[in-house]
Each structure stands twice: as structure tokens, then as C-alpha cells.
Amino acid sequence: MDAFIDALNSLGQGFMNLTWEAAVMILIGCVLLYLGIGRKIEPLLLVPIGFGVVLGNLPLANLGAQDQGGVINLLYTAGILTEIFPVLLFLGLGAMIDFGPMLANPVVLIFGAAGQFGIFITLLLALGLGFVEQEAVSIAVIGACDGPTAIYVTSKYARELLPAVSIAAYSYMALVPIIQPPIMRGMTTRKERETPMAAGEKQVSQRVKVLFPIIAGIATILIAPMGAPLMGMLMLGNLLKESGVVGRLVDVSQNTIANLVTLLLGLCIGASMLGGNFLTWDTLLVFALGFIAISMDTVFGMLLGKLMRVLSKGKINPLLGAAGTSAFPMSARVVQKEGQRANPRNFLLWHAIGANTGGQIGSVMAAAVMLAVLSGLGIGPLA
Amino acid sequence: MARETIEVPITGKIISVAVKAGDTVKEGDVICMLESMKMENPILSPVDGAIVEIGVEPEQVVKPGEKIAVIEY
Amino acid sequence: MDWSFGLTMTFAGMGITFITLYLLTLLIRLLNKLFPFKNGEEKKGKT
Numbered sequence: 001m002d003a004f005i006d007a008l009n010s011l012g013q014g015f016m017n018l019t020w021e022a023a024v025m026i027l028i029g030c031v032l033l034y035l036g037i038g039r040k041i042e043p044l045l046l047v048p049i050g051f052g053v054v055l056g057n058l059p060l061a062n063l064g065a066q067d068q069g070g071v072i073n074l075l076y077t078a079g080i081l082t083e084i085f086p087v088l089l090f091l092g093l094g095a096m097i098d099f100g101p102m103l104a105n106p107v108v109l110i111f112g113a114a115g116q117f118g119i120f121i122t123l124l125l126a127l128g129l130g131f132v133e134q135e136a137v138s139i140a141v142i143g144a145c146d147g148p149t150a151i152y153v154t155s156k157y158a159r160e161l162l163p164a165v166s167i168a169a170y171s172y173m174a175l176v177p178i179i180q181p182p183i184m185r186g187m188t189t190r191k192e193r194e195t196p197m198a199a200g201e202k203q204v205s206q207r208v209k210v211l212f213p214i215i216a217g218i219a220t221i222l223i224a225p226m227g228a229p230l231m232g233m234l235m236l237g238n239l240l241k242e243s244g245v246v247g248r249l250v251d252v253s254q255n256t257i258a259n260l261v262t263l264l265l266g267l268c269i270g271a272s273m274l275g276g277n278f279l280t281w282d283t284l285l286v287f288a289l290g291f292i293a294i295s296m297d298t299v300f301g302m303l304l305g306k307l308m309r310v311l312s313k314g315k316i317n318p319l320l321g322a323a324g325t326s327a328f329p330m331s332a333r334v335v336q337k338e339g340q341r342a343n344p345r346n347f348l349l350w351h352a353i354g355a356n357t358g359g360q361i362g363s364v365m366a367a368a369v370m371l372a373v374l375s376g377l378g379i380g381p382l383a
Numbered sequence: 384m385a386r387e388t389i390e391v392p393i394t395g396k397i398i399s400v401a402v403k404a405g406d407t408v409k410e411g412d413v414i415c416m417l418e419s420m421k422m423e424n425p426i427l428s429p430v431d432g433a434i435v436e437i438g439v440e441p442e443q444v445v446k447p448g449e450k451i452a453v454i455e456y
Numbered sequence: 457m458d459w460s461f462g463l464t465m466t467f468a469g470m471g472i473t474f475i476t477l478y479l480l481t482l483l484i485r486l487l488n489k490l491f492p493f494k495n496g497e498e499k500k501g502k503t
Contacts, residue, residue: 204488205492
């Protein structure tokens with residue numbers, strides 16, 4: 001009889017060890033699953049993340065990202081703490097991206113720099129709220145509007161914040177179509193939004209498309225070597241695509257590698273969202289600061305857009321400024337929609353896509369510079 | 384009566400055409416859907432008027448400058 | 457709070473990002489000038 005009770009006891013261990021924080025997190029995981037499956041919101045991210053949250057928080061399962069020796073811990077240690085996953089994602093991203101619109105109309109590249117301004121405003125705010133340098137930088141990178149870049153920087157400098165930062169980065173990327181339009185409308189007059197632009201599709205020589213990733217890769221990495229893993233892989237992926245001679249490698253980069261890494265990355269991020277480190281005041285602050293970061297990206301993009309409209313004597317529609325974030329292709333789509341709404345003759349998509357790809361280069365560049373400054377000041381990762 | 388020709392703004396494929404010759408349209412009404420850069424983009428009527436001519440059909444691959452429709456207003 | 461870190465980061469970050477992207481626009485202009493698009497090149501090398 002005692003043996004029977006012991007057996008029952010060991011079976012009940014899971015229930016006995018379930019803390020309220022873990023229960024709340026499991027519930028959050030289920031909500032993410034519902035959003036992904038039921039509402040079809042970013043299912044490629046939310047399904048692995050949601051189930052990762054559930055698995056990571058089940059007691060005694062040893063599947064949390066921090067559970068030494070557990071299966072997910074191995075993936076987390078090997079893929080995220082070494083930064084391999086975000087770097088590989090950039091390879092896939094490079095193979096998917098078409099720099100054509102940006103190469104045909106390089107002036108839009110400058111919007112890609114303005115779209116990073118929110119990063120730095122947020123950095124100052126986070127420092128003011130008392131976050132230490134490494135944490136402030138990691139939170140600020142949410143303003144890069146770029147999941148892999150945020151994960152790359154945060155896993156390097158402030159691991160404790162990784163779940164909050166990555167979830168915030170991916171959520172706000174998806175929310176760009178809701179966050180940006182009110183700011184865009186609020187900051188422009190109807191007349192400005194109506195500014196007509198020629199649809200502007202232009203072809204560029206294949207040689208330019210092949211040479212750009214090589215030369216731009218060399219130049220940007222010489223300027224900011226700390227960003228080399230991201231920039232190098234982005235440019236390699238793009239070179240594979242534009243070279244036209246390695247179709248198989250392009251295929252494996254943009255499908256197999258990108259999908260595999262998205263799955264494992266999502267699972268690991270989910271499993272790192274534990275009650276103890278996620279249900280905290282800091283998480284709320286990270287989300288609030290991330291929202292400010294993305295709003296400020298848009299505000300400064302619009303300001304530059306208005307300036308460019310004046311400088312170009314009305315040839316550039318200021319809405320394009322909002323496409324300088326690296327939320328691709330969400331920002332470009334928003335700009336296209338808002339432009340057409342103000343003036344049915346407007347078709348800004350081509351220019352907006354160019355600015356949007358410029359934003360992707362800009363975000364990596366901004367992150368690289370921040371890493372360089374941190375290492376220059378002798379500030380290392382948080383223990 | 385003035386006429387305005389709506390041209391294809393960007394390389395892509397016509398997915399659907401929402402109007403036919405003889406229809407009246409209002410400014411901002413959808414003329415057709417154009418798939419380009421992996422996005423579905425509506426092409427809108429720039430004016431209130433009547434469709435005189437339609438130059439595209441579904442599944443057609445189009446290039447910038449080709450005629451989508453002529454509107455009389 | 458120590459403003460020097462935040463301000464260094466902001467000015468270096470924004471400044472270098474802007475300058476780099478501006479240099480890239482110059483690079484692209486140069487490349488386009490050296491290798492202008494020729495008709496008939498279309499569809500070649502597409503994957």
C-alpha cells in the first residue's frame with residue numbers, strides 16, 4: 001500500500017510543484033498559441049514561441065531555457081547565447097531581400113538612417129529610468145524594429161532581458177500597421193501626404209546588384225567591425241541571390257535555414273520566458289520603452305521626410321520617411337496605403353520598399369555602432 | 384468630357400478586375416488588384432467618372448506604363 | 457545619472473549611421489554610373 005502511495009506521489013509531483021507564476025506563464029503561452037492558430041497572427045513566430053512558453057514553465061520537465069542539460073537549454077546555449085541563430089537568420093533575410101528599388105533610387109537610403117533615431121531616444125530614457133548601460137542598449141535596440149538584431153545585441157549584453165526584449169521587438173514589428181499611421185497623419189498636412197511622385201520603377205544593371213553586397217559589405221564592416229556577423233551574413237545572402245549561379249544555396253538559405261532557425265529560435269525564446277524573469281516590473285518597462293522607440297523612429301522619419309520634401313522642392317512625399325524602419329515589408333505597405341488614401345493617383349510602394357530595405361541596413365549599422373561604442377568604453381556583458 | 388488613363392505603376396500581376404467598361408466609379412473606388420513585390424495592391428480610381436475602356440484581365444503580367452483603364456469624367 | 461555614456465552613444469550612433477548610409481548612396485550612384493542598365497539585360501541572372 002505504501003508503494004502505491006509513493007507511486008501516486010511521484011505522479012503528482014508535477015502538480016505539487018506548479019507555482020502560480022508558472023501557471024500564469026502557461027496561460028500566457030496558451031494565449032500566444034490562440035493568437036497564432038486561432039487568429040492567424042504571425043503564426044510562424046507565435047506557435048513555436050507559445051508552445052515554448054508552455055514547455056519551459058511546466059515544473060520538473062527540465063525544458064526551460066535555463067535548465068542545465070535540458071534539450072531546450074542545449075539549443076539555447078548553442079544557438080542563442082552563441083548568437084548563431086540571429087546570424088543565420090540574417091543569411092536567409094539577405095537571400096530574400098531585393099535591394100533593386102534601393103539601388104535604383106539611392107536617395108531613399110537616407111530614410112533608413114532616420115528610422116533608427118528612436119533607438120537613441122529610448123536609450124536615453126532607459127538610462128534615465130535607471131537601467132544599466134548594457135540593459136539600456138538592449139532595450140533601445142527594439143527601436144531597430146528588427147527581431148534578429150535585437151536578439152543578437154541582447155543575448156550579448158543583457159541575457160536576463162532577452163525574453164522581454166525579443167517578444168517586444170517581434171510584437172511591435174507586427175503592430176507597425178497600427179502604430180505608424182496615426183503618427184504619420186498627425187505629423188503631416190493632407191497636402192503633404194498628397195505629394196505626387198512618379199511610380200519610379202527603374203531597372204539597375206545586374207553588375208551593380210552583384211557588386212553592391214560585396215563593396216557595401218567590405219565598407220560597412222571596415223567602419224563598424226562589431227556588426228560584421230550580421231552585416232556579413234546579410235550581404236552574403238544577398239550576393240548568393242544576385243550572383244545567379246548558386247540557386248541551390250539561395251534556396252537552402254531562404255527556405256531551409258530561415259525556417260529551421262525561426263522554429264528553434266521561437267522555441268528557445270518561448271522557453272526562456274519564465275515566471276521568475278518575465279512577470280516583473282522591468283518587462284512592463286521594456287514594453288513601454290519599446291513602444292516609444294518605434295513611435296520615435298516614425299516621428300524622426302517623418303521629420304526627415306518633410307525636410308526632404310522641402311529640399312527636393314516637392315518631389316519627395318514625406319510619408320516615405322516612415323518606411324525607414326526595418327520592419328519589412330510592414331512599413332512599406334503602410335506608406336503605400338497612406339499615400340494612396342491621401343491621393344488615389346499616388347503609388348509609393350516602389351520608393352517605400354527602397355527606404356524599407358535601407359532601414360534594414362540602417363538598423364544593423366546602428367546596432368554595430370552601439371556595440372563598437374560599448375566595447376570602446378570597455379563595457380562588457382552583464383554577468 | 385475629359386479622359387484620364389490609369390497606367391500600371393509597377394511591374395506585377397493583375398489578380399482581379401473589379402469593374403467593366405460602362406461602370407460608373409467614384410474617386411477612390413478599386414479598379415483592380417495588382418500583385419507586386421509579394422503584396423496585393425489595389426489600384427484606385429483617381430476621379431468620379433465612367434469606365435470607358437479596360438486594358439487588363441486577371442492573371443495578366445503587366446509592366447509600368449501599360450493601360451489599366453480609361454475613365455471619362 | 458551619467459549623461460556622458462548616453463550622449464556619446466547617441467551622437468556616435470546617429471552620426472555614424474547617417475554618414476555610412478550617405479556613403480552607400482554615393483557608392484550606389486557611382487556603381488550606377490559605371491554600369492548603367494542596358495536594355496536586354498532583363499531576366500538574366502534572376503533566380
